[in-house]
Amino acid sequence: MADVRQRIIIKVFRKYSHSLGPEALQFLEDVLDRHDIADEEVELSIETIAREYNKQDDATMKVSLVILHRVYEALQDQGSGDVAENELLDPESHLHVVDAFEMPAWNWSHERGTFERCSIPPTISGTAESRIISVRNRLHVIKQSILRNEHFSPSTLPSRDREHLVTLKSTKQLLGRAGQRFLLLGMLAHNMEGKLCLEDADGCVVLDLARLEDPGEGLYAEGCIALVEGEYTEEGTLEVVAMGQPPCEDRETARSIYGHIDFLGKGSTTLLEDSNFARRTREELSDVYFFVLSDVWLDNPKTFIGLQKMFDNCIENNFIPKVIIMCGNFTSRSITQGSGQDIQRYQENFDSLAEFIASYPQITRTTHFVFVPGPLDLTSNVTLPRRPILSSFTSQLRTKVPKVHFTSNPCRLKFFAQEIVIFREDTMARMLRNTVEVKPNVTGEDLRRYLVQTILDQSHLTPLTLHIQPTLSDYDHALRLYPLPTTVVLADKYEKYKLTYSGCHVFNPGSFLGSSFVFSTYCPAEASSEEGVIDMDVEN
Numbered sequence: 001m002a003d004v005r006q007r008i009i010i011k012v013f014r015k016y017s018h019s020l021g022p023e024a025l026q027f028l029e030d031v032l033d034r035h036d037i038a039d040e041e042v043e044l045s046i047e048t049i050a051r052e053y054n055k056q057d058d059a060t061m062k063v064s065l066v067i068l069h070r071v072y073e074a075l076q077d078q079g080s081g082d083v084a085e086n087e088l089l090d091p092e093s094h095l096h097v098v099d100a101f102e103m104p105a106w107n108w109s110h111e112r113g114t115f116e117r118c119s120i121p122p123t124i125s126g127t128a129e130s131r132i133i134s135v136r137n138r139l140h141v142i143k144q145s146i147l148r149n150e151h152f153s154p155s156t157l158p159s160r161d162r163e164h165l166v167t168l169k170s171t172k173q174l175l176g177r178a179g180q181r182f183l184l185l186g187m188l189a190h191n192m193e194g195k196l197c198l199e200d201a202d203g204c205v206v207l208d209l210a211r212l213e214d215p216g217e218g219l220y221a222e223g224c225i226a227l228v229e230g231e232y233t234e235e236g237t238l239e240v241v242a243m244g245q246p247p248c249e250d251r252e253t254a255r256s257i258y259g260h261i262d263f264l265g266k267g268s269t270t271l272l273e274d275s276n277f278a279r280r281t282r283e284e285l286s287d288v289y290f291f292v293l294s295d296v297w298l299d300n301p302k303t304f305i306g307l308q309k310m311f312d313n314c315i316e317n318n319f320i321p322k323v324i325i326m327c328g329n330f331t332s333r334s335i336t337q338g339s340g341q342d343i344q345r346y347q348e349n350f351d352s353l354a355e356f357i358a359s360y361p362q363i364t365r366t367t368h369f370v371f372v373p374g375p376l377d378l379t380s381n382v383t384l385p386r387r388p389i390l391s392s393f394t395s396q397l398r399t400k401v402p403k404v405h406f407t408s409n410p411c412r413l414k415f416f417a418q419e420i421v422i423f424r425e426d427t428m429a430r431m432l433r434n435t436v437e438v439k440p441n442v443t444g445e446d447l448r449r450y451l452v453q454t455i456l457d458q459s460h461l462t463p464l465t466l467h468i469q470p471t472l473s474d475y476d477h478a479l480r481l482y483p484l485p486t487t488v489v490l491a492d493k494y495e496k497y498k499l500t501y502s503g504c505h506v507f508n509p510g511s512f513l514g515s516s517f518v519f520s521t522y523c524p525a526e527a528s529s530e531e532g533v534i535d536m537d538v539e540n
Contacts, residue, residue, distance in 0.1 A: 008046060009029070009042075010025070013053075015050070018062070019062050020063050021062060021063065021065075024064075027065060027068060049068075049071060049072065052074065053067065053068060055260035056071065089281065089416070091285060094277075094416045095413070096413070097405040098266060098407075100412075100475060101385070101387070101475060101478070102265060103263070103264060103412075103477060104265045105117070108136070108137050110140065122474035126473035126474045127473075131466065134476035134477075137476070138187075138458075138459070138463075138476075139185070141482050142185070142459055143168075143185055145249040145482075148249070148253075169184060170184070170200055171204060171205050174232045174238070177232055178234045179234075180231070180232055181229065184198055184205070184228050184230075185228075187226075188224050191204065196209070205232075207230070207237065207238055208230075208233070208237045208239045211230075212241065214440075215242075215244070216243060217245070217450060219438055219450050221431055222464065223465035223469075224454065226245065227245070228242070229241055245453060248457045248484065252271070255274070255483050256271060258483060264414055264419065269417060274417035278417050281525050286523075289319070290322060290323040290524070291321045291324045291519055291532070292520045292522060292529075293326050293512045293519045294374075294424065294492070294508075294512060295328070295374070296328070298331065300332055304356060306513065308356075310534055311363060313534075315363070320362065320363055320367060323369075324368070325422060327372045327409075327491040328389075328409075329374035329376040330349070330374065331377065334376045346378065346393060347392070350389075350397055351396040357401050368404075369404045370407060370411070370413070371388070371394070372407060372409050373386050373388060373409050374491075378390050383471060383472050384409070384425070385410060388407055389406055409422075418524055419485040419486050420485065421461070421485045422489045423488070423491065424492075425491075427462075428451055430469065431454070431464075449499060449501075451490075452501050453501055456502060456504055459481045459484075460481060461479045484502065486527055487504065487522065493511055494508060495508075496510030498520070500528075507520055507529045516534060518531065518533055519534075
């Protein structure tokens with residue numbers, strides 16, 4: 001009987017490409033005996049251990065007894081998460097502001113078929129290799145999620161000819177196969193001759209869009225990853241008949257596979273812990289709210305009038321937010337080329353804001369203030385991700401506001417099981433300026449939905465080529481949206497909106513200063529947002 005159990009143990013671990021030494025094999029047999037595992041349940045039990053072992057970052061091909069002990073103890077402790085059920089959740093200890101430059105870099109390893117932590121310290125300048133890796137990471141992250149999509153094969157793209165079902169191919173497989181139909185995944189780009197091409201890891205092919213009647217929903221800009229179906233011609237071009245965005249993988253699916261990876265650097269949690277946190281957040285923290293403001297122009301006196309009305313309403317109604325997120329621009333006009341007087345005024349505006357916030361001790365005692373720079377703000381770099389606002393302008397705020405965070409653009413908030421991405425960029429305008437294909441006559445709500453769909457389907461905040469939107473290649477992982485966050489704040493000078501796509505809530509709070517003061521109120525308990533408006537001529 002022992003020989004049968006040994007064969008099952010070896011077979012299961014071999015499935016995960018691991019081999020067992022005599023000590024590891026004996027340890028697993030002892031575990032089975034200790035828990036009186038029946039013969040018919042041996043394979044399932046060992047499968048659980050092997051799967052958890054495979055998730056360990058330091059897992060070796062030959063099973064390590066030390067790591068095996070750690071996995072076994074972790075599985076033993078899985079049920080201990082309910083010990084603190086009787087204690088109320090403490091929002092303060094589970095709120096983390098994550099700067100883009102502090103996030104660990106994880107690159108996709110084609111050999112291991114998983115993410116691998118980058119061992120080379122990142123630099124602002126980056127290297128030629130890191131620029132290539134950042135683009136390949138985007139392509140591979142999307143491709144590996146597509147290959148898991150059960151609706152992907154056969155092709156689900158709209159096509160005029162449904163008789164020819166195709167599977168995903170590479171550009172190198174096109175050669176010598178003129179007249180055949182292919183489905184390709186690659187990045188849209190223009191070649192040296194200015195022709196639109198599709199590039200993948202193996203090469204590129206020129207696209208002919210003459211036969212394309214309507215692309216799938218979404219915005220298709222240079223730099224976007226697209227699924228393209230078409231017929232390869234004798235001239236070496238692909239006559240496109242269908243084009244679509246890659247399908248989005250929801251957060252739960254991605255977390256079930258890569259839940260052991262700490263993408264934010266704040267400690268990873270299991271799906272069970274996430275589920276418990278989500279339930280208890282709904283039950284115990286329904287009165288916790290975040291305020292999100294964008295375009296807080298400190299050089300406009302009306303801004304302080306709006307902030308005063310907002311803070312007064314909070315005090316009068318005993319409605320103190322846990323977090324107030326203020327996104328730039330904090331100036332109504334660019335001063336990067338301004339005079340010394342303009343720069344001095346910029347600093348004085350932040351000093352005035354510090355005095356104002358400090359005059360509300362009921363708010364400053366409990367509320368976290370998060371400042372995210374905008375395109376016109378003074379930071380040490382203008383390339384995404386952007387560094388925080390220069391500390392020389394914010395010393396008074398740091399002194400007078402105890403819970404203040406000056407962070408990068410983009411940044412993230414980790415709140416229990418939730419990941420909230422905050423990004424201040426004029427994304428809509430930039431995407432529309434560089435769109436190469438879109439459904440005709442798309443406006444209003446459809447256009448907003450297309451933008452959100454594109455950003456989430458692309459798993460990236462700026463799915464554009466480097467010459468359109470320069471990024472710091474060593475920090476490109478901070479712009480990645482994989483696994484899908486719980487919430488994304490696309491703070492934009494474009495009109496306000498909110499919608500939920502593939503389980504991810506996305507909203508734009510709009511500009512704070514206009515005909516009325518507009519902002520958004522985010523409720524973590526419901527993972528949803530509501531519009532907040534303070535009219536100029538209304539006191540409450």
